[in-house]
Amino acid sequence: MNRILTGLTMAAIIAAVPLASASAAEYNWTIQSMWQSGTTTQESFERFAADVEKRTDGAVAIRPLPAGAVVGTAETLDAVKMGVLDGQHNAPAYWTGREPAFAVLGGLVGAYQEPKQLLDYFYENEGLDLLREAYEPYGIYPIGIATWGMESLPLKQPVEHPDEFKGVKLRMSKGMFSEVFEKFGAIPIEMAGTEVYSALDKGVVDGADWGTLSMNEELGFHDIAKYAIYPGFHSMSIADVAIRKSVWDSLSPELQEELSAAVRAFADDMASTMHEEDEKAAEKLAGEGVTLINWSDEDKNTFRAAAVDVWKDFAKRSDLAQKALDSQMTYMRSLGLIE
Incomplete structure (x- = not known):
């Protein structure tokens, strides 16, 4: 336990180094993703961060870090809780050992046939509310979710x-x-x-x-x-974009609305981008x-x-x-x- 705390303490020092370009923002957030640097999915997450800054007129600046930049992928939940990170873009299925509902919500095996069905469940039905209920004991608020599509x-x-x-x-x-x-x-x-x-x-x-x-x-x-x-x-699994609930509650309704819209747009961007990439890969691989x-x-x-x-x-x-x-x-x- 001491080793974990020491590691998170050191990570807090790293994460606390601000971005020079974000100095004018009202909120400067370091959010670590589950994606490797340079991948298509990480690039989509970086576009989301840029979109947030644009939508909020610079009030919110997100530093979109790749997997492992501050803490391990399986450590982001605790890192956000402790303030080492301001947020995470990670798969809730990682927290199944804490609450089995994370597995049920994070990606039911064999359930859906296309991303639209999954996204509609979360954004137009009960999915997002239930995910927020699962995170509530940890003081974490998932703004929304995204999926990279059907896995092969x-x-x-x-x-x-x-x-x-x-x-x-x-x-x-x-x-x-x-x-x-x-x-x-x-x-x-x-x-x-x-x-x-x-x-x-x-x-x-x-x-x-x-x-x-x-x-x-x-x-x-x-x-x-x-x-x-x-x-x-x-x-077809999901990854949420989540911050501390106390921070979310402190935001103005206008910023909450813009952030929610940005995550929803991010979900569409990732799904469509990965669909296009998969089609290109299918043509390439068939030719090989x-x-x-x-x-x-x-x-x-x-x-x-x-x-x-x-x-x-x-x-x-x-x-x-x-x-x-x-x-x-x-x-x-x-x-x-x-x-």
């Missing part, structure tokens, strides 16, 4: 149907995702993202749950894995001999039916998780995604 599975062998996952070794985090794939006989193996390329190359895994097609292509996974399930289906596998609606329904059972078991872990699942299932029924 890079594979070293073809998987045309769910039952063909039997015996396939997949890099995957333990939890809701791995439990669904285990129902079809897959063998989940947990490892850091930095180890995926080597694991594919050495045959430690046959595939990996990581990112969208373009994100996987960017990391070189398809130099080795000559198959991909695309368009993706199994995963990578086989893109598009599952049938029947196969998707088979996968989702197995996922629903896992959702229900997972939701039993907390009252809020159950509340969040009931809300999403009602919404999905309205879309005809489940019965």
Whole structure:
């Protein structure tokens, strides 16, 4: 514990160094993302920061740092609580161990088919209110969320149907995702993202749950894995933009409105940008001999039916998780995604 506190204290010193260009702003915020420097997703986050400054006439200046710039990705929640960071752009699923509802809200495996469905749930239905309820004990306020779109599975062998996952070794985090794939006989193996390329190359895994097609292509996974399930289906996760609740409450209604609008625009920008990048990657990879596998609606329904059972078991872990699942299932029924 002392080591963590010492690390956060040192990080606070680093984060406190102001940007010279932000000196005139009323609010100067350091917000760390979950994205690596130079990636398409981080560039989208940086555009969001610039948009905030423009929308607020310079009243709010955001320093949009990449992953690991101040603290580790799994440490941003505590860093924001303690004032080391002013905010985070991170995946709420990281906090599943604190509250299972973060997993249910952070990305239900096999739930949605396109980003619009997910974004509508959060912005037009109950999703964002429930996420705020989950963060309330930590004094954190999520202004809004974004998604990078439907993730693809890079594979070293073809998987045309769910039952063909039997015996396939997949890099995957333990939890809701791995439990669904285990129902079809897959063998989940947990490892850091930095180890995926080597694991594919050495045959430690046959595939990996990581990112969208373009994100996987960017990391070189398809130099080795000559198959991909695309368009993706199994995963579409979210990342929130969150600050301390006390800071949010101190803002004028006008600034709150502009910040909310900026995050919503950011969500649209990231979704559309990643969709374009995925389409470019699909054309490029197909030309390089990578086989893109598009599952049938029947196969998707088979996968989702197995996922629903896992959702229900997972939701039993907390009252809020159950509340969040009931809300999403009602919404999905309205879309005809489940019965």
